[in-house]
Amino acid sequence: MSTNIEYTSKYSIDKATLLHLYKNMLMPRLIEEKMLVLLRQGKISKWFSGIGQEAIAVGVTMALENDEYILPMHRNLGVFTTREIPLYRLFSQWQGKMNGFTKGRDRSFHFGTQEYHLVGMISHLGPQLGIADGISLANKLKQNNKVCAVFTGEGGTSEGDFHEALNVASVWSLPVLFCIENNGYGLSTPTSEQFNCKDLADRGIGYGMESYVIDGNNILEVYSKVDELAKSIRKNPRPVLLEFKTFRMRGHEEASGTKYVPEDLMNDWALKDPIDNFVAYLKSENILNSSIETEYKEEITEEINKHLQIAFDEEKIIPDLETELNDVYKAYDYQEIDASSTKKNIRFVDAISEALELSMHKHNDLVIMGQDVAEYGGVFKITDGFIEKFGKDRVRNTPICESAIVSAAYGLSVNGMKAVVEMQFADFVSSGFNPIVNLLAKSHYRWSQNADVVVRMPCGAGVGAGPFHSQTNEAWFTKTPGLKVVYPAFPQDAKGLLIESINDPNPVLFFEHKALYRSVYQDVSEGEFTCEIGKANLLKKGNEITIIGYGATVHWILKALEHLTHIAADVIDLRTLQPLDTETIYNSVKKTSKVLIVQEDSLFGGLASDLSALITENCFQFLDAPVKRLASLETPIPFQSDLEKQYLGKQYLEKNILDLVNF
Structure with a gap:
């Protein structure tokens, strides 16, 4: 029998392997032929x-x-x-049933399985x-x-x-x-x-x-x-x-x-055709005959039909709200590590560095990746000296390719390791946006594979860095289910929250305001400790107004209240934006009845807007005034200092506090 593909004897493959190759090709071909029939019958929704x-x-x-x-x-x-995935599991996957690999949440071949690598x-x-x-x-x-x-x-x-x-x-x-x-x-x-x-x-x-x-x-x-x-x-x-x-x-x-x-x-x-030609070759070499060919086809067809029936007989998924919500993140029990009473006065940037170093010692499978993070220590010198302590295998300079590095961080997690990715500036995350919102965020919900990745995000204005190095773009991610978003304002919180973010097996966007790096000092506990993700901090107590902020805006608020000494305010530092500590927020609002939310980002579509809506929906009967939002101008962030000062909402903060208290 002649073939249209050239097969030579140079491959030296034994007879058993040749037959195995043939049978393994025959299996997907016969499945496909069956699926095309089922597609026409409307029993599967799509086929590639x-x-x-x-x-x-x-x-x-x-x-x-x-x-x-x-x-x-x-x-x-x-x-x-x-x-050798059991066929009924594949068939269930394609029909959106529970014996598939995605609990009906994704279709066709959009799934993975650790069992089969x-x-x-x-x-x-x-x-x-x-x-x-x-x-x-x-x-x-x-x-x-x-x-x-x-x-x-x-x-x-x-x-x-x-x-x-x-x-x-x-x-x-x-x-x-x-x-x-x-x-x-x-x-x-x-x-x-x-x-x-x-x-x-x-x-x-x-x-x-x-x-x-x-x-x-x-x-x-x-x-x-x-x-x-x-x-x-x-x-x-x-x-x-x-x-x-x-x-x-x-x-x-x-x-x-x-x-x-x-x-x-x-x-x-x-x-x-790869199968027709290979069959002709095997028969010409007296390796395959019609009897074996028929035996294989009958055996595979019987297996297909048997497993299809199992899938057809399987009950449809009954939606369960609690299950859907609980599967967005990998289950994780927070284990608090108490902060030491022994403290030293350090900067915000030092707290971040200490958290990373302690985590590298604790997790031998943790890899830090980012542009210039190795010998140079990163543009903010946060990983300075890490090469000498942990080596280049674990502290890795990357090419300028944010998308591939975020995807690689996910791959490390798939293969049982942890990753911290440093965005040189939070603005550059746009080049890695897709794998963050479509891989990291959706992974556990889709096929129960967690993404053990922290993306560090140096962000924020006030340092004359212009439109491409000054954004505080947390709102890009707070609306994406599956991500945790952390945004500390103080060194103690930054250290404890970063350690906990690395401990947490879920993906975390960790925002670090650049203007705070070397301007904010605090007595910070030595050694390892954790702060719980999803818990806000009530910094000041008062009964006239609730003022909510995060990151640099917390310092704006505290500075304004130093001038407005007669105002009795609850000041809430959110610390975590997703998940959000609504309990602390609502309790404060019910007490003060007036709320000002301060964000550095421009107003429309920001976190303050959703937070305002939540407060209005859940605390409306307690409000004595409209919920007020303060944010920056609806423009990109300018470089020149006077223009940047005009851009930031900080200059209007005291007036907004007074106007709301006097409403």
Whole structure:
């Protein structure tokens, strides 16, 4: 029997493995054919077909060890089946039932499972590559000689995350296989309109990375080359870029169809079907016969039908409000560590540094990453001297690629480690926004994988830094379920809250106001202690007005009250913005009946607006005046000192307090 794929004897693969390769390709093909029928019957909602691409998923997975992580995409059903996930669990996942992996919260292949060392994608595609960097970094630090493989399509290689991830992997010599499935089309857009190079593998040259072009429809070439590289990488950790040439025989998803594909192109690739050609080869070598072929098909079909029935018989999920709300964060019991009575007078910046150093000693699996955080000690010198104490493996300078580094931090967490990422300035987090709000925040809710990551956010105006280094952008994150947002005003709180943020297995955005770094001193407890996240602090007590602030605004409030000595005010330092201590707020409002909320950010859409709404909804009958908000101008933050002074709401604070008290 002739084939349209060249198989040679150079691969030296034994008969049992050859048959195993065939059977593992046959399984996803038969499942897909069944799913297409169920899709037409309305029994599943959506399907992304990998028909014609089975050799890549199966070959890569069989070449890796079962405890080595793989990060698949939509068209990699063969990864899941080759890892021998029970089929009824896959079928339940696709039907949104409880035996799936996401409790009905996400669909198709948007899931992961630690049991099978798989990490599923999000629809944004690109961050998947950075996650693989983090998993591979953990493998390298553990010295466990493990490889990680991550998939993307040719369309995904145009995303910035692709380039960031490859660059980081190359600079850090990470043991990761970047697998590009070049299947000809990104939805309807052909490769000729996506990139202007013959082979995507050539992109590896720019990153000092070895790369290979592989016939993605030739299971022997896929399996043999990946097996060879995996063995080599385990001994000599490094990244490798693989481009698998293949074709997508179905639409992007079934609803899109394939009318945009020239018919002769479809016909040409149909002749290169990886299963049909491999069957012909095996029969020509007298390894497979019709009897074995029939036996395999009947066995797999019976398994599919049996497991489908299990999934069909499974009850639909009954929504439970408490379960949904409780699964947003990983359950965590706060263990208070009392503060020592022995104290020393230090600056805010020193408290942050001490918290990091104590945490690095406590958590041997903690890695600090950020631009210039190693030898230079960070632009604010917070990690100065850490290299000598903890080494470059754990205190890592990063390229300027916030998205890849946040994704890598998530990958470290997936592989059982902790990460602190320093944004050089909070403004720069916009370049890493996607993985924060779509990976870190949603991870535990989606598939019960926590994101043990703290992102440090040096922020705020008052230092003449201009529009790109002065924002206090906490409102970008307080509205995103799954994130915790901490914003201390004093050194004692900063130290205790940062230690606790690192202890907490959930993602935390930790805001540090730059103007406080070297201007605010306090007697701070020595050694390790914690402050509970989600607890505000009542700094002053009075019965005329409640004034609420956080970060630098707390100091504005206290300074204003030094001048307004006749005003009896409750002053609340929120300390944590998500979760919010509404109990302390409401109790104060019920006592004073007047509320002023002060934020440094511009007014519209800020935390003060939501807090005002909460107070109005829950304490309306106790109010003797409208809830008042004070914020900065609705402009970007100017650089020149007089313009910046005009921008900040600080100058209007005393008048606002008096106006509200006298209302």
